[in-house]
Amino acid sequence: MTTAAPLTALGKEISFSDGSTAHVRYSLASLATLEDRYGSIDGILGAFGDIESSSTGMDRPMIGSLLEILGAGLLGSGFVQHRTERTITERTEHPDGRKTSRDVREVTGIRYVRQADRQELGHLLDLAQLEPAIEALSEAFAEAFPQGEAPAPAGPITGVELTVPDTFLGTSSTTSAPSPSTAPTKPSGV
Numbered sequence: 001m002t003t004a005a006p007l008t009a010l011g012k013e014i015s016f017s018d019g020s021t022a023h024v025r026y027s028l029a030s031l032a033t034l035e036d037r038y039g040s041i042d043g044i045l046g047a048f049g050d051i052e053s054s055s056t057g058m059d060r061p062m063i064g065s066l067l068e069i070l071g072a073g074l075l076g077s078g079f080v081q082h083r084t085e086r087t088i089t090e091r092t093e094h095p096d097g098r099k100t101s102r103d104v105r106e107v108t109g110i111r112y113v114r115q116a117d118r119q120e121l122g123h124l125l126d127l128a129q130l131e132p133a134i135e136a137l138s139e140a141f142a143e144a145f146p147q148g149e150a151p152a153p154a155g156p157i158t159g160v161e162l163t164v165p166d167t168f169l170g171t172s173s174t175t176s177a178p179s180p181s182t183a184p185t186k187p188s189g190v
Contacts (some may be wrong), residue, residue: 009078010025010026011023011025011026011140011143012024012136012137012139012140012143012156013136014070014129014132014133014136014137015129015132016124016125017124017125017126017129018124020121020124022077022078022079022114022177023074023076023077024070024073024077024136024140025073025074025077025140025143025144026072026073026140026141026144027076027144029075029144030072030073030075030076030144030154031072031075031144033072033075033081034068034069036070037068037110037153044069045156047068047090048137048138048141049065050062050065051065051069051134051137061076063122065104066130066133066137067112067122067125068110068112068166069137069141070110070112070121070137071110071111071112071121072086073137073140073141074112074121075112077112078114078115079112079114079115079121080112080113080115081109081110081111081112081113082110082111082112082113083106083107083109084107084108084109084110084111085106085107085108086105086106086108087102087104087105087106088101088103088104089091089102089104090102090103090104095110100127100189109134150168166181
């Protein structure tokens with residue numbers, strides 16, 4: 001059974017280059033934001049794994065993903081999203097000769113900005129704070145997921161006996177016959 005303790009945890013503190021601090025916490029809203037970006041929890045975990053493996057070797061891009069994942073964890077701590085979008089008009093010609101068009105919005109980038117002074121998250125972190133930021137992110141992310149639970153079984157569940165209460169056996173519902181159209185009806189609102 002899942003416990004609520006990890007979801008209500010206060011998170012981990014992170015320090016910024018201007019001397020201020022904030023709490024990184026992955027609430028359900030934060031995880032939903034990341035899920036929109038990465039497609040699933042497995043996609044988030046994959047990006048998170050790339051950040052952790054890149055932090056030791058620095059052999060692949062990781063700063064953008066780090067800022068996105070860290071920013072989502074800071075959503076309840078005074079930071080807000082600023083999305084950059086692009087609108088594309090899709091035009092379609094139908095077999096009957098009709099032409100239609102519709103606008104499709106696509107998110108091209110997300111920046112996280114501190115509401116108090118409009119500073120971007122990327123400007124509040126220096127390379128000297130990269131390792132502590134990744135450590136805080138790792139600990140807060142670990143808090144968001146329950147540990148030690150048995151994995152869900154794969155495939156159909158067999159060997160489970162299901163009993164149906166007697167109250168459901170033999171019950172049926174009936175409907176009354178429709179009333180004739182000449183039946184008097186009251187006007188609505190009276």
